[in-house]
Amino acid sequence: DVKVTQSSRYLVKRTGEKVFLECVQDMDHENMFWYRQDPGLGLRLIYFSYDVKMKEKGDIPEGYSVSREKKERFSLILESASTNQTSMYLCASSLEGYNEQFFGPGTRLTVL
Amino acid sequence: SQQGEEDPQALSIQEGENATMNCSYKTSINNLQWYRQNSGRGLVHLILIRSNEREKHSGRLRVTLDTSKKSSSLLITASRAADTASYFCATPYTGGFKTIFGAGTRLFVKA
Numbered sequence: 290d291v292k293v294t295q296s297s298r299y300l301v302k303r304t305g306e307k308v309f310l311e312c313v314q315d316m317d318h319e320n321m322f323w324y325r326q327d328p329g330l331g332l333r334l335i336y337f338s339y340d341v342k343m344k345e346k347g348d349i350p351e352g353y354s355v356s357r358e359k360k361e362r363f364s365l366i367l368e369s370a371s372t373n374q375t376s377m378y379l380c381a382s383s384l385e386g387y388n389e390q391f392f393g394p395g396t397r398l399t400v401l
Numbered sequence: 402s403q404q405g406e407e408d409p410q411a412l413s414i415q416e417g418e419n420a421t422m423n424c425s426y427k428t429s430i431n432n433l434q435w436y437r438q439n440s441g442r443g444l445v446h447l448i449l450i451r452s453n454e455r456e457k458h459s460g461r462l463r464v465t466l467d468t469s470k471k472s473s474s475l476l477i478t479a480s481r482a483a484d485t486a487s488y489f490c491a492t493p494y495t496g497g498f499k500t501i502f503g504a505g506t507r508l509f510v511k512a
Contacts, residue, residue: 293443320498322500324502329504330504331489331502331503331504331505332444332489332502334499334500337498337499339498345498347499377441379443379444381443381444386493386498387431387432387493388449389434389446389449390434390444390446390491390500391446392436392443392444392445393443394442394443395441395442395443397441
């Protein structure tokens, strides 16, 4: 059964902290994605990666960076967390660009 | 703006009734996908319909696609309380890796 896991379901951090969100997929997928989901705004793409060490900015990359050192792992980094980054973060993967995406359970991040 | 827009924003029905959700999009598509999200969880892929298909079935789900009107509909027949969730349509950008998700329809099925 296909699986995407995220390192934490809930996370509470303080303003200014560096935050790491990790995502692992076991499907040998080429593409991985990070979204944030906020009420009334739907899913917004932060970054995506189509290969190891390759990354592309999504619609809202400001304040975030990513790392993909291994095919199965895609990390989202908040260099200096701010309260407006309080959100639900969703990781996803897909075999090819047009294919369906498989999502992790999400990480609800609260920045105080 | 969002490529896919769902209608209605919210829907409340009785168990056993059918639920219909609509999605409109703006540009050419390769395929259109529908996802479900239970409260506080990740999205789950339900069904994918390609641009050259007009209708597709999967269990109690029926999806239609009208590329001339740039619209799709998701029908859930004989709904159950467990179908209570948000439903999203999604359209991958032609030629790209990005997929645009609509704002979703919140479905509440009363037992």
